[in-house]
Amino acid sequence: MSPHRSRHQLISPSARLALVLFLLVAASLASCGRIGRATTAAPSPAAARTDYSTLRRAIDQRIAGVAGAQVAVWLQDLGTGDTLALNATTSFHAASTMKVPVMIELFRRADAGRLRLDSAIILQNRFASIVDGSPFTLDAGDDSDSSLYAKIGQPVTLRELNTRMIMRSSNLATNAVIELLDARTANATAHALGATTIQVRRGVEDTKAFNAGLNNTTSARDLGVLMAAIAQNRAASTASCAAMRDILLRQEFNTEIPAGVPPGTPVAHKTGWITGTTHDAAIVYPPRRAPYVLVIHTRAIPQRDVAERLMADISREVWTAVVR
Numbered sequence: 001m002s003p004h005r006s007r008h009q010l011i012s013p014s015a016r017l018a019l020v021l022f023l024l025v026a027a028s029l030a031s032c033g034r035i036g037r038a039t040t041a042a043p044s045p046a047a048a049r050t051d052y053s054t055l056r057r058a059i060d061q062r063i064a065g066v067a068g069a070q071v072a073v074w075l076q077d078l079g080t081g082d083t084l085a086l087n088a089t090t091s092f093h094a095a096s097t098m099k100v101p102v103m104i105e106l107f108r109r110a111d112a113g114r115l116r117l118d119s120a121i122i123l124q125n126r127f128a129s130i131v132d133g134s135p136f137t138l139d140a141g142d143d144s145d146s147s148l149y150a151k152i153g154q155p156v157t158l159r160e161l162n163t164r165m166i167m168r169s170s171n172l173a174t175n176a177v178i179e180l181l182d183a184r185t186a187n188a189t190a191h192a193l194g195a196t197t198i199q200v201r202r203g204v205e206d207t208k209a210f211n212a213g214l215n216n217t218t219s220a221r222d223l224g225v226l227m228a229a230i231a232q233n234r235a236a237s238t239a240s241c242a243a244m245r246d247i248l249l250r251q252e253f254n255t256e257i258p259a260g261v262p263p264g265t266p267v268a269h270k271t272g273w274i275t276g277t278t279h280d281a282a283i284v285y286p287p288r289r290a291p292y293v294l295v296i297h298t299r300a301i302p303q304r305d306v307a308e309r310l311m312a313d314i315s316r317e318v319w320t321a322v323v324r
Contacts, residue, residue, distance in 0.1 A: 050077065052084050055321040059086060062313050066306060072297040074220035075318055076228055078283075079290025088221040091197065092297045095272030096169045097279050098200050098216040100226050101190040103247070105181050106162055107240035108189060115180075117162070120155035123148070127175050130183075130201060131208040138172050138205050144253075145170035166247045166270060175203035183216075193229045195222035220295040223281040227293045230268075231283045245283070255308045256280035257294055260315025276300060278307035284315075286323045294318055 063071045072087040109115045125137050140146040145168035148156075161177050164170040178186070187200040198218040202209050209215070229235035230244050248268035251258075257280045258267040269282030281295040296314055301307040 049080065050082060050322050052082070052321075055317060056084060056086065058317045058321075059314055062310065062317065066301060066310050068300050069298060069307075069310065070300045071310070071314075072220040072295075073314060074224035074293070074295040075322075076224055076293040077290065077322060078228065078231060078292055085221065087297075088224070088295075089197070089219045090297075091217045091219055092279065092299060093274060093277055094198070094200075094216040094218040095274045095277055095279055096171075096174075096204075097218060097223055097270055097272035097281050098198075099165050099169065099174055099272075100223065100230075100270050100281065101186045101195070101198065101200050102174065102177055102181065102183075103162055103166060103244060104193070104226065104230070104235045105186040105189045106158065106177060107236040107244060109181065111237045111240055115158065117159040118157050120157045121161075121176065121180065123151050123154060123156045123161075123172070123176060125149065125152050125172060127179060127203055127206070129206050129208040130214060131206075131212055134208065136206060136208075138175065140172075142205070143171045144168055145173070148172050163247055163250075167250050167252050169253065169271065171204040175205075178203045190222070190226060193235060194225045198222040198226075220281075220297045223279075224293050224295045227268075227281050227283050227295065231291060231293065248283070256311040257282040257284070257296065257315040259308070259312035260317075261286075261319050273304060273307075276302050278304055278311065280311055284319070286319070289323065292318075292322055 059073060063069055072090050072092065073084065074088040075084040110117050126135050127137070128134070129136055140149040145164050148164055148170050149172060158177065161173040164173040165177060183200045183202055187198065190198045190200060195218070200216055201214055202216065226235065230241050233241040235241055235244065245268045248270060249266055251269050251271065253271045256271060256278065257269055261267065261284060266285040267282050269280055272279040277299040278301065279297045283291050283293055285291045294315060296311045298307045298311060301310070
């Protein structure tokens, strides 16, 4: 035997064929074992599906504890696409949640090159009613961001106005931006994104319009559609959606949906309230799973702290069911 002949050359052809067949069968069996284990293993918490029927009962029970409360809920899991809807197409006074479609329109204008966010306008406190064009002004004492009134008559950038409109829910900033954009364009953009029943008609504190029933209105579903569009980079460019999320994450009023999730959980959201009405629309970012959109509308609850506790409890029920 030559010292350079390999060992397999000592095996007969038939023996080699048998060996190859044996190895192929063994590999196949091992592969089947792996597939079986992956199929039968319990799903990870992130992949487990939410028990929406149990969640719905828990939410209904909590709402029933507040006499006369009218509540709408829209939940969308952005990982699975699953939704839960409770009175989600019912129309509510939008309060300050209408500032979300205004922000979207502002960023879309910037994307199109029709304005620059770092350009400035001279801040004024004089606006025209949509009823008859008559002038009205805002009262700093009724605004959640009274500090902006010190800048009346001065140049203020659109970026600052938008940030104050969302983070501090500034009414003065909102009206200044709406006067520039026209509420009808924000409304059209919202409809184009799938928020088909929302109505963005006017700025804030237009008393004549309010008395005439010409209010900004929305449903929980419509706001949810807009929040999902921001979360999924569909509301505007990817960079603009990231900027909008950053502003929403810095919201300064956090006693509703954020109060129902573990401390430190990022929540990008916009609140809104008027007498007897309290809303919150949020993108919630749990660790190690896809985010979810949660919108809660309430009305016929005179005490705002009662509404806040109710909304925080609903948020907590959602977190428990979705994140576990």
